[in-house]
Amino acid sequence: MRSAFPELLARQGQPAAIATLVDKTGSAPLPIGTAMVVWQDGTVRGWISGGCVDADVVAVAERVLATGRSELREYGPPSPFGVGLTCGGRLRVLVEPVYPELLTAAAEVASDRPVVLRVDLETGERGVSWSTRAEGASLVGSAFVASFLPRPRLVVVSSTAVTNPLVRLASELGWRPVVVEHRPVFAAQVLGAEVVPRMSGVELDRRCAVAVLSHEPAVDVPAIMAAFSAGSAYVGAMGSAATHRDRVRRLREAGAGRADLARLRSPIGLAGVGGRGPVELAVAVAAELGSAGA
Template sequence: MGVSGSLGVGRLTDAVADDGLGLLVGGLSETLVYGPGGERRGEGCRVFVSSYAPRPRMLVFGAIDFAAATARVGSFLGYRVTVCDARPVFATATRFPDADEVVTDWPHRYLAAEVAGGRVDGRTVVCVLTHDPKFDVPVLELALGLGVAYVGAMGSRRTHEDRLARLVEAGVREDELARLHSPIGLDLGARTPEETAVSIAAEIVSARWGGSGHALTETDGRIHHDA
């Protein structure tokens, strides 16, 4: 996704391009306001960004406490969030008020139906938080072959090794396994569900824009990455 043309001031053009690209990828339309030199200060030049794409989707499998926090931060990032779990006692709208929908179904069956219906695309992110091989292996086997933006799975190092062995046994290719973010999230030292959700969100953003995950004080060059 490139930039064509100019607004006459380099810093203003760069600011609009950076912000506009984020809105377009997120399927959002918004009026942006800048100062004459591209300052994001809410006065001066007004630019309307119109996006015709639907919001990207976040599919969260596993109706656990970490899923509630992940749904909350996913909604904050602009995703249309679905929480899915095969256990009706856990998959309730009351437990996940920030989700756009809560579905009771086996994860792999629900994902297959969404794919068949054309409701999964290259911007979709998949977070598998089930901690149970009978749920997470089938859905990961399917998700890793779809070409979605991100596939992450929660679990300890031991759980990860066991999961990899099961996926290999199921016939998942090495290049597909390389796309799996597991254990899920960036190394922030997170402990609570909310902190863990932030680490997951940070990894998703990094994967979207090609970020390194390092502190900006440790990097050089432009802060904003191209798509």
């Protein structure tokens, strides 16, 4: 659902229906909370099943746009008489006109504030609250509940050839990229991310990931130590084996312990991705973020 919010906000006032996967059992390709938006002009964004029932969902959304009445659809295995899921799962899909509470939630998410959206499937009652401790979507009794946390930050230390590809990938994967770069000429080359001159300008926490792309000890060591101190979910640093050995020595001198150093991913990037150009390295780092559970 989160991925639908930017265009919903950009096209406010244009008639649209949103289809949301509110429940599933058995095998199904996409998680609860997945959404598709269908505008009156025929624009469609998103998927519900990855292909099996999406054409039918679009048709239902067009009907909802015409009638103004929500519909709750159920899909199971295919039959000779209708569409279905070849994977054998069962889905429940709520299709409804875009409503004010949805846009309120979208605006909160766009501002990186925590928000919870609740829709009662029996009464149609909708509500928004502003406190949540976890992100996810589920069916709670008769209500579909979607909770959104602020995007976790990916702090990229230094502007290099890898930075912009990594920023683009991270944004697509749900991260909020922040680039730390003190050199104005290189800071000006960063696209699609907030830029700050020092690590002190970034609030680190346990949800953050820190990717150090610099090769300057005066920059690398303080950034890595700050990530260790914050307990950041991922800490990676670029460099050769020789650079890594020298960096570890400097980190020990700065007070890093054995447990901290064991968390450091260096050289940065998941092995086996292939290629070492800037884009390939960005893909390798993004893959390592996922494999580390960050």
